[in-house]
Amino acid sequence: MTTKDKYKKVAYYPGCALEGSGHSYNRSTKAVGKALGLDLVEVKNWNCCGAMEVKNVDPKLQTYLSSRVMSVAANEMDMDVVMAPCNGCYHNLKKAEYDLKNDSESVAVVDRLSKKAGHKTYESGQVETIHALDWIKDTIGEEGLAARVKNSLSGLKIANYYGCMYTRPRHIFPEKDKGPGSESTSKPHFMDDLLAAAGAENVDFPLKTACCGGAHTLSDSDISTKLVLNILKTAKLAGADVIATECPTCHSGLEMHQIRAEKTLGEKVDIKILYFTQLLGMALGLKAKKVGVHENISDSIKFLKAKGLG
Amino acid sequence: MPIHEKSLIRPENLETHDNLVIDGVDVSGHWSTFIKTRVVSDYNETLQEEISALPGGEEIHRCWQCGSCTNACTVNEVNPDFNPRYWIYLIRMGMESELLRDKDIIWQCVSCNKCTYACPRDVFPEGVMKATAHWLERKGHTPKSPSTHFDEVFTEQVLKTGKIEESRTMRRFFARTKQKLLQPWMIEMVKQMINGLPVGMLTRMGLATLIAPRTSDWSKASAAMQEYIDEQHEKQEQALSLAELVETAKNDVAA
Numbered sequence: 001m002t003t004k005d006k007y008k009k010v011a012y013y014p015g016c017a018l019e020g021s022g023h024s025y026n027r028s029t030k031a032v033g034k035a036l037g038l039d040l041v042e043v044k045n046w047n048c049c050g051a052m053e054v055k056n057v058d059p060k061l062q063t064y065l066s067s068r069v070m071s072v073a074a075n076e077m078d079m080d081v082v083m084a085p086c087n088g089c090y091h092n093l094k095k096a097e098y099d100l101k102n103d104s105e106s107v108a109v110v111d112r113l114s115k116k117a118g119h120k121t122y123e124s125g126q127v128e129t130i131h132a133l134d135w136i137k138d139t140i141g142e143e144g145l146a147a148r149v150k151n152s153l154s155g156l157k158i159a160n161y162y163g164c165m166y167t168r169p170r171h172i173f174p175e176k177d178k179g180p181g182s183e184s185t186s187k188p189h190f191m192d193d194l195l196a197a198a199g200a201e202n203v204d205f206p207l208k209t210a211c212c213g214g215a216h217t218l219s220d221s222d223i224s225t226k227l228v229l230n231i232l233k234t235a236k237l238a239g240a241d242v243i244a245t246e247c248p249t250c251h252s253g254l255e256m257h258q259i260r261a262e263k264t265l266g267e268k269v270d271i272k273i274l275y276f277t278q279l280l281g282m283a284l285g286l287k288a289k290k291v292g293v294h295e296n297i298s299d300s301i302k303f304l305k306a307k308g309l310g
Numbered sequence: 311m312p313i314h315e316k317s318l319i320r321p322e323n324l325e326t327h328d329n330l331v332i333d334g335v336d337v338s339g340h341w342s343t344f345i346k347t348r349v350v351s352d353y354n355e356t357l358q359e360e361i362s363a364l365p366g367g368e369e370i371h372r373c374w375q376c377g378s379c380t381n382a383c384t385v386n387e388v389n390p391d392f393n394p395r396y397w398i399y400l401i402r403m404g405m406e407s408e409l410l411r412d413k414d415i416i417w418q419c420v421s422c423n424k425c426t427y428a429c430p431r432d433v434f435p436e437g438v439m440k441a442t443a444h445w446l447e448r449k450g451h452t453p454k455s456p457s458t459h460f461d462e463v464f465t466e467q468v469l470k471t472g473k474i475e476e477s478r479t480m481r482r483f484f485a486r487t488k489q490k491l492l493q494p495w496m497i498e499m500v501k502q503m504i505n506g507l508p509v510g511m512l513t514r515m516g517l518a519t520l521i522a523p524r525t526s527d528w529s530k531a532s533a534a535m536q537e538y539i540d541e542q543h544e545k546q547e548q549a550l551s552l553a554e555l556v557e558t559a560k561n562d563v564a565a
Contacts, residue, residue, distance in 0.1 A: 016476070053460060053464035054464065056458075059437075112538075117534050168427045169434075218456075223385065223388060223420070227420075255499075260499075263495035263498055
């Protein structure tokens with residue numbers, strides 16, 4: 001089976017954020033999948049991946065939580081690919097996979113906890129975890145996407161923002177940095193490629209993998225505001241009208257601290273923040289509401305209408 | 311300036327004379343500033359072992375002080391005192407009192423992992439920062455940071471229900487850190503968010519705050535994880551008492 005066929009039906013792991021603040025990412029991912037004829041089967045009775053918070057309490061506990069999600073997909077649903085659109089979930093499943101392949105202590109802890117919890121222990125290699133970007137890029141590709149575009153994104157200047165968890169640390173992403181066709185951890189381009197295929201003009205954005213301070217968005221808000229402000233201003237200076245995101249923590253961080261920067265520092269940066277799936281969905285002819293633009297905190301509807309989208 | 315000399319040139323360690331003549335040469339003024347001699351004797355010889363006993367700190371011994379971590383660091387760009395390389399140096403040297411000067415900022419690491427990406431020795435500086443922040447708290451040098459409170463509130467919810475419902479986590483975090491939930495920028499955010507949202511969506515969000523989403527059949531997993539956490543906690547407590555143990559042993563020998 002080629003990658004193309006393998007990814008056409010995947011186990012879908014939305015994760016907690018996509019049921020809350022990142023609901024528009026959930027909605028738009030599903031809508032894009034449907035429009036492209038791709039099959040998403042939600043992981044049954046899934047649990048939190050452990051996020052950064054449980055990892056901070058104990059990294060092996062996070063490995064267990066992520067392994068349970070993969071165990072359900074592999075052992076209870078007989079799936080071999082898990083697609084996670086959230087960078088945090090994607091990162092954690094990848095990290096668990098790496099640890100279970102390379103660290104015998106992690107294997108022992110996961111085995112013990114799985115047995116006590118009463119489910120099959122996940123074994124490394126049972127599933128492959130991919131991001132929503134891999135999913136669309138590898139099944140449909142740029143050419144396929146371009147052929148399906150009904151409403152070109154031409155005239156939209158986009159800064160593609162990938163954040164931290166999609167590329168770092170590199171050892172948990174063995175498939176990246178493998179030359180042409182693969183994703184780069186220093187200059188990721190999958191989102192750029194897809195949006196360009198949909199007609200958008202990507203600006204040269206130096207902060208693609210900068211940190212938005214998402215880890216401390218509430219516990220140390222001042223630093224998050226500074227980091228976000230830097231990202232917003234740089235994108236604006238690079239000529240972008242829109243920052244495209246692919247992570248719910250980054251996305252809501254940018255939206256929240258865009259407001260906070262204005263309220264606490266008096267710095268207003270007028271730039272729109274949209275999930276790449278929202279942009280792709282509209283390029284595929286979907287209405288703004290179908291991809292949840294109204295569910296975002298910042299208001300982009302008028303802007304999109306003026307550009308002939310949504 | 312080599313990093314280990316940083317502590318030597320603090321204002322309190324410098325001496326300048328307004329009128330000083332040595333061997334007939336006038337050496338008055340700032341150009342002939344002297345660094346006072348200093349004897350360091352309060353090394354904590356087990357500091358590195360203690361940090362490596364905490365999750366994330368395991369590989370600290372691999373560091374060869376190239377400085378790639380600090381060079382890549384997100385927080386260092388905002389606050390030059392945030393210096394992972396320097397702290398790793400102090401820990402490895404056992405210079406606890408120097409490390410304690412920065413005790414209130416070490417928790418501010420944003421876990422962006424730029425350091426881990428840049429590190430040529432697989433030290434995992436991000437993990438070392440977490441271990442050090444936890445060490446400071448566990449040893450009683452600092453109160454729990456807002457970040458630790460957040461991690462704990464979050465983990466408690468995952469253990470209880472298997473999933474996170476964000477507004478609940480937020481409310482509990484603000485309550486535990488004794489902050490007002492309704493800060494002006496947050497009110498503005500909620501206003502913008504509600505604006506344009508359909509009633510159905512608002513109802514769904516409202517319901518989620520009342521009935522937490524949960525993973526079913528979670529109690530056994532939850533109990534197993536709690537048992538594991540307690541066990542690890544116990545192990546770490548023992549590892550962190552090492553200093554006292556060594557001290558007691560020394561006193562016994564001396565007696």
